[in-house]
Amino acid sequence: MPEYRKKPVVIDAIQWTGQNADEVLAFTGSAARLESADCHGDGPPYLVAINTLEGRMVAGRDDWIIRGVQGEFYPCKSDIFEATYERVADDERTDSVSEVRGDEAP
Template sequence: MQKYRKLPVEIEAVHLNSDTTPAKVAYWCGGRVAPHPEQNYTGGDLVIEIDTLEGTMRAEPGDWIIKGVKGEFYPCRDDIFRATYEQVEAEEAP
């Protein structure tokens, strides 16, 4: 068995939280806004359903939606996102 490290790849991502508009995020990732399937869920009442190669996945409030290196979209839990990615400083336009 051998060990491997992820290559340093920049991705685009959006945090699905109270600062984001679900409809705009769904449009960006080609997903659909849907009501949260759990009644009385206190984290937020909307989710975004995203069709992926693995089937339909659901981004819940607090999750991140990632645009991968091949243009694919998928949800990621906040704790996994923060353990895997760091923010890249924005480059200034000339």
Template sequence: MTKYIKKPVQVDAWQFTKENYRKGAPNFITHAINKPVTLYSQYSGEKIFGEIQTLEGLMKVSEDDYIIRGIEGEFYPCKPNIFKKSYEKDPWA
């Protein structure tokens, strides 16, 4: 068996929280080609959720998930616990 280490890659990410949703999604989501991310609010903002068109098909995004734009411009959701284990803020950005 051969072991591999994931290469460090810079991605754009935004956490889908009620507060962030009220402020509005960032440009990398709102101005994406073909609008792959759709965000919803129900019951006057009590419940938020969304859908992301990924390379694997349509996926749901739940409150507190991160929405990530990868190195090829693809979008995908990521649960907060996985995001925190996999990513850190770029100190040079």
């Protein structure tokens, strides 16, 4: 059986902290909106609802929101993000999502 390796692509992402709504909404544009959360205790009063290619998904506090290679957005749990991605230094950004999509890098 053939094996396949995921191609290395640099992605853009932002972490929803519960305190950075303006940044998250600026990053996602019309693909996301804030929704009231059933808040008991110290959680943020809002969740981020994201329209993904698979339908509506929700990002909770500490989840990451990723912009994919086709410009789509989707949430990712923090532990999965940390196991899958590592931060790229500015001078290493050669295969960014923007370059894969063919548009200009931010």
